[in-house]
Amino acid sequence: MKALCWNGTNDLRVERVPDPVLVNPHDVIVKVALSSVCGSDLHLIDGYVPTMRPGDIIGHEFLGEIVEKGPEVRYLNRGDRVITVSIIGCGHCGHCRHGESSLCDNSNPNPDYARTAYGHCGAGIFGYSHAFGGYAGSHADYIRVPYADFNAFRVPEGVSDEKAVFVSDAVPTGYMAADMAGIKPGDMVAVWGCGGVGQMAIRSAYLLGAERVIGIDRYPDRLRAAQMKVGAETLDYSRVDVFDALQAMTGGRGPDVCIDAVGMEADSASNAVEDLYDRAKQAVGLQTDRPAVLRQMIESCRKAGTLSIVGVYGGVIDKFPMGAAMNKGLTFRMGQQNGQRYAGRLFEHIRNGDLDPSYLMTHRLPLDDGPQAYRMFKEKADDCMRVVFAPQG
Secondary structure (H helix, E strand, O other), X not given: OXXXXXXXXXXXXXXXXXXXXXXXXXXXXXXXXXEEOOOOHHXXXXXXXXXXXOOEEOOOEEXXXXXXXXXXXXXXXXXXXXXXXXXXXXXXXXXXXXXXXXXXXXXXOOHHHHHHHHXXXXXXXXXXXXXXXXXXXXXXXEEEEOXXXXXXXXXXXXXXXXXXXXXXXXXXXXXXXXXXXXXXXXXXXXXXXXXXXXXXXXXXXXXXXXXEEEEEEOOHHHHHHHHHOOOOEEEEOOXXXXXXXXXXXXXXXXOOEEEEOOOOXXXXXXXXXXXXXXXXXXXXXXXOOEOHHHHHHHHXXXXXXXXXXXXXXOOOOOOOOHHHHHHOOOEEEEOOOOHHHHHHHHHHHHHOOOXXXXXXXXXXXXXXXXXXXXXXXXXXXXXXXXXXXXXXX
């Protein structure tokens, strides 16, 4: 089959690779219809995740048709149109049973990498390096889905592929960011990053009762989408001081909730010295992540407010203002998305007309255009929010 493979930093190639096969009786094989790029893929492409190997297939947000299933798959059938949650749970361990599938004890067959780095091992992730299980990704004609009864969800009738595909990752990630922040009616929420996850966090904050949501970015097309599609007020962080602007908008109090939808490669365009410092430390390996957004959130959030972090971080950071966080009494909530917990609820929102993520798909391209598509996505060219590949044409 054809697949988009990582072969080194900023080196993606479309290659011929063996078709996937059933490995476990709980597996299914999915014929991929749509597979989306994601901002967290850029961390792989840029070389910030050290356990990638040449030939690894990337991609983790996808929709397709089940074409083969193992003998112990009970609730799914050949021909079913499904999305699969990007982060893999087993469905049986304590974390999965409690809705914390991103912390699954069993789905990562390579636990030593994560234990060495983090102390404990979390779940496997499709197409996201050998530290997260070494699973083949979705930018391919076919993909193997383990623990299929727990991880794959039938798409309801009347929900288009273009709306459904993002329930695999972007929608539940944004929804979880809002949900775990404990948003209450009347709250003011600030969201850093107006890419796909940030857009969904904005909409989800409103669904959970927020009175005002402010989207923070510097790309005009993303700020326009945040305004026009999900109703956010917006700030261009390259033109204003974010702290001063948020204080002015909240009467000097600060937002009740701050959401990080950016992660380890954050920019600090409003503070050139800070940005240079972070990039220099990252370049020589003295820190792995750039925490500009985290610093801004800690500074800007109201006293006793909540920080919700779904942007991906991989290792260690420097100049973290722990004193401010502690003395302001801030609450931190964070983690990879637990999409299995939210998929059914999100499909209901889509069917009821409360949520339409289809506008995230600004470009639909064949898999052969994968390397060029990721360059366009990375450079934010041609108002690219998300490229979605259609491997079958």
